[in-house]
Structure formats: structure tokens, C-alpha cells
Amino acid sequence: MKRSQLAETHTLAVLVENKAGVLARVAGLFARRGFNIESLAVAPTNETLSRITIVVDAESAPIDQIKKQLDKLINVVDIQELDGEHSALREMVLVRLDVEDESRVAEVEELVAGFSGSVIRVGGTQMMISLSSRPNDLDDFLGKLQPFGVQELQRTGAIAIPGIE
Amino acid sequence: MQMDGGQALLKALEYEGVEVVFGYPGGAILPVYDSVLDAGLRHVLVRHEQGAGHMASGYAHATGKPGVVMVTSGPAATNIVTPLADAYLDSVPMVAITGQVPYGLIGTDAFQETDTTGITMSITKHNYLVSDPNDIPQIVHEAFHIATHGRPGPVLIDLPKNITDAMNPDSAMTWKDPIPVDLPGFKPVLDGKPEDITAAVELMLQANRPVIYAGGGILKSRAAAELRALAEKLNIPVVTTLMARGALPDSHELNLGMPGMHGNYTAVMAMQESDLLIALGSRFDDRVTGRLDGFAPDAKVVHVDIDPAELNKIRAADVAIRGDAKNVITAMLDEIGSATSVDHTEWRSKLSGWQEVYPLAYEPAEPGGKLKPQMVLERLRDGSPEDTIVASGVGQHQMWASQYWKFDHAYTWLNSGGLGTMGYSIPAAIGAKAGMPDRTVWAVDGDGCFQMTCQELITAAVEKIPIKVALLNNSYLGMVRQWQEMFYDNRYSEVDLSGPVPDYIKLSEAMGCVAIRVEDPDEVEAAIEKANSINDRPVVVEFVTESEENVYPMVPGGKSNSEVVVPPFQEKMAARLEDER
Numbered sequence A: 001m002k003r004s005q006l007a008e009t010h011t012l013a014v015l016v017e018n019k020a021g022v023l024a025r026v027a028g029l030f031a032r033r034g035f036n037i038e039s040l041a042v043a044p045t046n047e048t049l050s051r052i053t054i055v056v057d058a059e060s061a062p063i064d065q066i067k068k069q070l071d072k073l074i075n076v077v078d079i080q081e082l083d084g085e086h087s088a089l090r091e092m093v094l095v096r097l098d099v100e101d102e103s104r105v106a107e108v109e110e111l112v113a114g115f116s117g118s119v120i121r122v123g124g125t126q127m128m129i130s131l132s133s134r135p136n137d138l139d140d141f142l143g144k145l146q147p148f149g150v151q152e153l154q155r156t157g158a159i160a161i162p163g164i165e
Numbered sequence B: 001m002q003m004d005g006g007q008a009l010l011k012a013l014e015y016e017g018v019e020v021v022f023g024y025p026g027g028a029i030l031p032v033y034d035s036v037l038d039a040g041l042r043h044v045l046v047r048h049e050q051g052a053g054h055m056a057s058g059y060a061h062a063t064g065k066p067g068v069v070m071v072t073s074g075p076a077a078t079n080i081v082t083p084l085a086d087a088y089l090d091s092v093p094m095v096a097i098t099g100q101v102p103y104g105l106i107g108t109d110a111f112q113e114t115d116t117t118g119i120t121m122s123i124t125k126h127n128y129l130v131s132d133p134n135d136i137p138q139i140v141h142e143a144f145h146i147a148t149h150g151r152p153g154p155v156l157i158d159l160p161k162n163i164t165d166a167m168n169p170d171s172a173m174t175w176k177d178p179i180p181v182d183l184p185g186f187k188p189v190l191d192g193k194p195e196d197i198t199a200a201v202e203l204m205l206q207a208n209r210p211v212i213y214a215g216g217g218i219l220k221s222r223a224a225a226e227l228r229a230l231a232e233k234l235n236i237p238v239v240t241t242l243m244a245r246g247a248l249p250d251s252h253e254l255n256l257g258m259p260g261m262h263g264n265y266t267a268v269m270a271m272q273e274s275d276l277l278i279a280l281g282s283r284f285d286d287r288v289t290g291r292l293d294g295f296a297p298d299a300k301v302v303h304v305d306i307d308p309a310e311l312n313k314i315r316a317a318d319v320a321i322r323g324d325a326k327n328v329i330t331a332m333l334d335e336i337g338s339a340t341s342v343d344h345t346e347w348r349s350k351l352s353g354w355q356e357v358y359p360l361a362y363e364p365a366e367p368g369g370k371l372k373p374q375m376v377l378e379r380l381r382d383g384s385p386e387d388t389i390v391a392s393g394v395g396q397h398q399m400w401a402s403q404y405w406k407f408d409h410a411y412t413w414l415n416s417g418g419l420g421t422m423g424y425s426i427p428a429a430i431g432a433k434a435g436m437p438d439r440t441v442w443a444v445d446g447d448g449c450f451q452m453t454c455q456e457l458i459t460a461a462v463e464k465i466p467i468k469v470a471l472l473n474n475s476y477l478g479m480v481r482q483w484q485e486m487f488y489d490n491r492y493s494e495v496d497l498s499g500p501v502p503d504y505i506k507l508s509e510a511m512g513c514v515a516i517r518v519e520d521p522d523e524v525e526a527a528i529e530k531a532n533s534i535n536d537r538p539v540v541v542e543f544v545t546e547s548e549e550n551v552y553p554m555v556p557g558g559k560s561n562s563e564v565v566v567p568p569f570q571e572k573m574a575a576r577l578e579d580e581r
Ligand SMILES: Cc1ncc(C[n+]2csc(CCOP(=O)(O)OP(=O)(O)O)c2C)c(N)n1
Pocket: B393, B394, B395, B396, B397, B398, B420, B421, B422, B445, B446, B447, B448, B449, B450, B472, B474, B476, B477, B478, B479, B480
């Protein structure tokens, strides 16, 4: 489903301690309380902390309740709700295409360049492409790629950090 | 100091001031039990791990100190899932120690391996899987800190065998005293914001029909004295929820008693018609609110809770205050100073009018009829010391105990409120008595509940923890039967416990108890007196009661509290009174 078609979402930037099982605690909390996760991305930021970006479906529960329940997890250190304006929010996608006709490769290259994406590899009629941008741009981009025979794709889910005030 | 992880665990428990551990040994926790022999604390060997968990919980509630339960891995860990969930829902400070298979075998489906931290993640406040024995002192210290600070709750520590076993080099550790806990993600806020306190007090001074809705948080925060001061200062009536019975003496003229599904008419209706609910450490549980959209429709809400997630969760608050009840009420009292509230005479007389027409009441037994459970509880109450600790099971007997006992002291009422765990009473009573050996402790139990955990009476007998059990034997899973009578057209499905087995007297005697059966109303008092005079072993008094007695008042499930049903005889009486006026 395209992000733009979704009901309202909220983006939470969550700092957690790098402890075993912390992702299970966060995911388990969402499951148990019936909060819907739209996407979730996690990786360590340094030796002691990891940052999780969670995009939640605001219809499933009041965002205030979601934040407070998250905050009760002992390993959760900080939660910020991000707005689109000030924060930096990006998502990446990897796509493999089979354009079936070598003459169409150049067409795709042009499309990718237009979105400032990159072509990672071309092998015959098969192409590997990446794009990192705003989630809406990814929606657009993937829409335009559709006619070219998308074989596999993986989106990362949004990652975000609080922005400049 | 050099030692192994097993020794370190016991030393850590001693360091935290633990006096009693309720537990049961087994493979993965064996090395720890070797250290139990040398430790300066008492270990109570239970007969089922669930019992150990409820004992720890009863101990914690009665003494105010965290309860400790220790069991092995696998089936023992899963046996404490129920008491952990129970303690989690009722915010009881507890630390559970579980054995685990050696670290290297985790994930291999080893013998008696369960994913204990995974299973208990959603029913503990926090849990740990320890990998390094050097971490034990600090983790134990953190666990006790987390269990007892902020909103209390159970914390579990899973200990792989390799780090506790003296024969395994992995277990070698150097003891270091723990350092003060500083957890970046756990900073309970105790003081309310001054502007919120001011706003709350303003509402409280102006309300015409205020009610203090006191919950279990008052007891957790040890704020009974502050609650009383606040109620008296502003002359505000108080309802004490199932979790808060005893937070204000029942004999206090401002105490309206228990609200909710089986609350008394006045407590229920006071909340319904209130214009300001002052919720202190209570959480708008569905058993209190009834159908939410019909609950206290005209009331503004001041809500104080240490757990901010409770604020605005169920009912939006006009003033929401995150903080510890004791600190917040103290600040409210300061803010009130010498100010006085508006006159509540009209409100109070409305309340006393209800109390007159709809008191808690039951129809006495017909001559020659069976014992009325309510009468038994009244006699038991009147025949026992006034600071008796009462631990209840779950069912009709629980509601009658809460209704008919007069709780004039805090921490004298133990029950499973949030989870509604049948079988809670006997082990919880044992835990309470282990912590408060000089007090009389009665378990009020149903025949269904009794059959779930009565084996712990063996523990009580062997460990010389002489609790007393009032077994209200109605030969039914009475609460379920009542629902089937009222809402399923009298179709009784799988609720008959009429036996003829077990013989509760023989069963109790076999477990080392003195056992007395009472069927005749004239024998009730003597049996209670005898039970109260025995202090060297547990006593079970089986009261054979009226089988089809119902608990009233009752707000039927899914109905608004305004539709509270009073007992049929009272309905008629009230109508007659109305006519006379
Ligand atoms: C472990 C558990 N199983 C089932 C229930 C559902 N339940 C609630 S009350 C009750 C009947 C309790 O019977 P008894 O102990 O005889 O008490 P009574 O209601 O007769 O006083 C049952 C089965 C429960 N609360 N807990």
C-alpha cells in the first residue's frame, strides 16, 4: 500500500539501551497493546544506545498512550515524536528489475537519475537499483518503475532524527 | 571477594535485606540451592511453584517489603507465570529468580529449557537474562530498585546454570558491592506540577458533589494518613476500591465503601452522580466504571497516578497529575491551606439517604436453613482481632469478604483484583503470615479455589506458618453459577462441585491442619473462637453454606452503573419506604 493512501501516521524516534531483547520488548509491546506498526528500523548509534524509528498507525491507538507505554519500558531512554517539517526523514529502497528488452535499460537509467537514485548493477536485461529519499518519493518512484518488470524490492522503512529547530 | 555466581546471588539477596524466600529447587537452580544452606535467610519450601509466587505477593502486600520467589527453569518457570501476571496487574513489588539451562545451550531446546524472559516479558515490569556472574550484584540491586520504585511490580532474573555452578569455571566472579542505581530509562516522577496541584485544588474547593475515588495506589504509596487528612479537610466522601480496602477505615464516616460491579449502592451511585471525581491511585478499571459511556456522566476528573500511562487512558481527566499519591496529596493539603470547600450538606444528606434505603444487606437464613455466607463473614469479622489480615480467593466469597469485613487498618486486605486468580488466598495468606507472624491471618476461600492451591496447607503445617482458612463451601463455582442463573437462563454448565468428594475435613487433617466443619448457625461462633485460639498449626473451618446465594448489589456486565441491581427483597423495601414518604 502506498504511504500516501494510509491513514494518519506518526513517526517516533526512540533511543534505547543496547541490551539483549530490547527490540523484542518494543515489538512485543506494540503487539500486546494492539498498536499497529507501519514500519520499524533499528541499528546501534554507539556502544550503549540504539535508535529505533517507528512509524505507527495513529488510528490504532492515541499516540499519547503509545508513547507513554513505550516509555515504561526500562530500556527506553528517550522518545520524540517527529514532525515532517523539521526532522530529517529518509527511506531507502532496493529494486531488481527485468526490463526484458535491453533497449529499455537506458529508459530506466534516465528515470533513476531523475530521482537521484543509483543503478547498482546491470546484467543483460536485469538491473539492480537503489534510491534513498522521502517515503513519498519512493512511492512515486516505485509507481513509475512498475511497468518495467519489478522482480524483487525491499524498502527499509523510514529512518529519522530530530531536526533543526 | 572471590565466589561463584550461586553464592553471589544469595549474598546479593542478603545485601538487599531479604529475610524470606519462597521457592522450590530443581536442576537448573541446583547450585543456587547449595548456597541456600549457608545463607542467612529463611527459605520456605512450597508444594507448587504457583504457591511460592502468591506467597511472595502476599508477603509483599502485608509487609511493604518486596517478596522473593525462586524456582528452577522450564516447568517451574512456567508455574510462576500466573503469580507474575497477578503481581503485574496488581502492582505488587516482587523479585523472581529462575534457573535457566547453561548459557551455551540456550536456544537448543535443552532439557527444561523455556524462553523464560520471552514468556514473562509482558507480565513483568522488567526482566533480565544474566550472562556474566560478575553482573549479579548490580542486576539484583537494579531488580529490587525497579520492583519497588515508581509503580511497583514484579521483576524476573533468569540465571543460566553455568554461571552459578561452582564446578563450572564460568561461575567464578569477584563480588563488588552494587553501585546506586542510575537507569537512564527509569526515572519515576514523584512530585506533581505545582500548577496542576493548584488547578486540582480549585476544582476540589468548588465541587458540589465531590467523591474521592481511592485506589490501590494509595496503599502502594503508603498514603493512607494523607488520604484521610485530605478527605477530612475538605469533607469529601471517599470510595475505596477492591484494591484499596482499608486505605481509609471503614468505620470512618466519610468512607462510603467499595464501588464497582459488586460495590454497595451508595458508593456506586455517589460516583455516578458526582460532579468531581478525585481519582487517587486508581485506574478506572472496567469493574469499577461499568459501561464507560454511562459512567459518572457529570463528573469532572482530577486524576493522580505515578504511572503516566494511566492518565487519560480510559477516562479523560480535567486535571491529570503525574506523581506519587503521597507527595501529591501532601502538596494538595499545603495548597488548600486554610481554604474551605463549598458546603456539602446537601450532597452528604443525599448519600446518607441512599445508605439508609440501600445498605449492604442480605436475607437471614430461614430457620433450619443453611448458613448464609454473609452471616459467617460477619461473625468471623466480629470474632477475630480487629487488625486481622484477610486474604481472599476469587469468586462470590471474595465479594462478600470485601463487602462485609470492616477494614479499619491498611494492609489487612489481600486479594487478586486485576487478574482474578482463583487459588490466591491460601498461599497469599501464608506469605502474609510469614512476614507478620504476630498477626492473625485468615484466608477466606471458596470450595473451587481451595481445590486449586490447598496443597500449600502442607507448607503451612511443615513450616509452622499457622494461617486459618474459612472455607465457604457452597458446592458450586458460585460466581459462575450466579452468572449462569442471571444471564444464561439458569442453565448451569460445569459449575457443580457437590462431590461427594473431597471430604474437606479429612483432606485438611491429612495436610496437618485442625479441621472443623460447621453446618449449624449456632456452631459458627464457637468454631471461630476455637480456630482463633489455635496458634501452633493451620486451621481449616469448613462452613457449609447456602448454595444458591447471589452477590448483590450487582451491575450486570456491559451495563451502566446507573442500572445497579439491588437484592430483590431490598427493592420491595425501598418501594415501601418511598410510599411512606
Ligand atoms: C484460575 C481461574 N480459573 C477460572 C476463573 C473463573 N472463575 C471466577 S470465580 C469462579 C468460581 C469460584 O468458585 P469458588 O472458589 O467455589 O468461589 P465461589 O464463587 O463459589 O464463592 C471461577 C471459575 C478464575 N477467576 N480463575
